[in-house]
Amino acid sequence: MNNLPGTPKTACFMGLGYIGLPTAIIAAVAGIDVCGVDINPEIVEKTNSGSLHFFEPNLGEMCARVVAEGKLKAYSEPIPCDAYFIVVPTPFKANHEPDISYVKAATQRVIPLLKENDLFVIESTSPIGTTEKIVQGIYAERPELKGKIYAAYCPERVLPGNIVAELIRNDRIIGGINGDSAKVAAAFYKMFVKGELHITDSKTAEMCKLTENSSRDVQIAFANELSMICDKAGINVWELIKLANKHPRVNILQPGCGVGGHCIAVDPYFLTSDFPVESRIIATARDINNYKAFWCAERICNEILKFEIQNHRKPVTAIMGLAFKPNIDDLRESPAKYISTRVIQTVDSEILISEPNIKKHDVFKLTDYAEAYEKADIVAFLLAHNEYKTLEKRPDKIVLNFCGLANFVDTDIKECL
Numbered sequence: 001m002n003n004l005p006g007t008p009k010t011a012c013f014m015g016l017g018y019i020g021l022p023t024a025i026i027a028a029v030a031g032i033d034v035c036g037v038d039i040n041p042e043i044v045e046k047t048n049s050g051s052l053h054f055f056e057p058n059l060g061e062m063c064a065r066v067v068a069e070g071k072l073k074a075y076s077e078p079i080p081c082d083a084y085f086i087v088v089p090t091p092f093k094a095n096h097e098p099d100i101s102y103v104k105a106a107t108q109r110v111i112p113l114l115k116e117n118d119l120f121v122i123e124s125t126s127p128i129g130t131t132e133k134i135v136q137g138i139y140a141e142r143p144e145l146k147g148k149i150y151a152a153y154c155p156e157r158v159l160p161g162n163i164v165a166e167l168i169r170n171d172r173i174i175g176g177i178n179g180d181s182a183k184v185a186a187a188f189y190k191m192f193v194k195g196e197l198h199i200t201d202s203k204t205a206e207m208c209k210l211t212e213n214s215s216r217d218v219q220i221a222f223a224n225e226l227s228m229i230c231d232k233a234g235i236n237v238w239e240l241i242k243l244a245n246k247h248p249r250v251n252i253l254q255p256g257c258g259v260g261g262h263c264i265a266v267d268p269y270f271l272t273s274d275f276p277v278e279s280r281i282i283a284t285a286r287d288i289n290n291y292k293a294f295w296c297a298e299r300i301c302n303e304i305l306k307f308e309i310q311n312h313r314k315p316v317t318a319i320m321g322l323a324f325k326p327n328i329d330d331l332r333e334s335p336a337k338y339i340s341t342r343v344i345q346t347v348d349s350e351i352l353i354s355e356p357n358i359k360k361h362d363v364f365k366l367t368d369y370a371e372a373y374e375k376a377d378i379v380a381f382l383l384a385h386n387e388y389k390t391l392e393k394r395p396d397k398i399v400l401n402f403c404g405l406a407n408f409v410d411t412d413i414k415e416c417l
Contacts, residue, residue, distance in 0.1 A: 008082035020087030175205020258293035258335025260324025318376035321383030
């Protein structure tokens with residue numbers, strides 16, 4: 001394949017979730033005719049109406065525009081295109097082994113449509129070597145395509161709540177199964193990515209994605225471990241970290257109630273599963289961050305029992321936040337959900353749950369954040385949502401500030417003379 005094909009004019013995105021749909025929309029804005037595919041008929045219907053099935057700033061208007069212009073149309077089955085992108089979930093099994101069955105299933109649906117010079121890209125987080133194995137599977141079923149399609153692994157790096165800007169501005173890793181594949185994939189992404197495109201092989205790109213999120217998990221674990229040590233030692237962890245970060249080569253992250261989301265809380269298991277002996281720090285970090293959620297739940301339960309003993313009545317407790325990070329409606333792998341469930345199941349007391357970014361939840365009865373704060377004797381802040389920053393500290397409230405909400409942090413740090 002010495003004569004590389006032109007940039008794909010049509011693209012099929014298999015999966016219209018938190019990453020697939022935004023990428024499909026941005027590609028459509030760039031002028032590409034996009035086919036979006038999802039197995040959920042409600043998502044297909046909603047997309048074709050020009051609306052989102054989740055909240056993401058600035059994305060709704062873009063979706064409505066490209067649908068109205070006919071640049072994006074959603075289907076339940078793929079249609080022939082020049083490029084195919086696999087953007088489906090890759091969860092882990094009960095034993096924390098990666099589950100790439102969705103990637104395989106999505107690939108099976110496009111194999112009959114592939115033709116010479118097509119581009120095939122996996123964006124889903126994957127174990128090392130997955131792209132090469134999937135491509136070999138394609139060749140096994142379509143031997144006439146061997147060496148005649150371009151394939152790559154190109155992971156995303158985005159932050160929910162800022163997906164549009166980050167899909168466009170962030171640097172991108174382009175991991176081809178060969179040099180020509182990387183060049184063809186890079187030409188496609190260059191149509192809408194303003195960040196730098198870094199060319200490598202598919203295995204390195206897969207490892208890079210896992211490394212980035214495992215690194216962040218380890219750094220968060222250090223902060224979470226510090227917070228538990230400080231709690232036992234009677235030290236203000238927020239003040240401690242602020243002081244320690246005055247060192248020119250120290251940058252400790254802020255602790256929280258655990259780690260959630262479909263990246264940091266999941267991706268490290270792809271390494272610990274395949275490399276159990278070599279990934280000891282990564283495995284320990286996962287254990288620490290999982291334990292932090294349990295620790296937070298126990299702290300809340302103990303505070304409730306302590307209040308009942310001292311005041312001879314059951315307290316009203318407000319648990320503030322359910323999402324996995326501030327100011328989003330995404331609850332995937334959220335430690336706050338685990339904490340809320342454990343507290344409700346452990347204590348016989350009135351528990352109010354607040355999550356201002358969603359209107360309702362199938363399991364938890366939600367209470368307006370201001371009402372929950374007003375009624376509560378004990379307030380446990382799990383997330384620093386913007387709404388919570390408007391609340392004023394009151395002496396009649398027992399506050400458990402697991403997220404470092406600034407208006408509830410006591411600090412004795414003096415300004416420099």
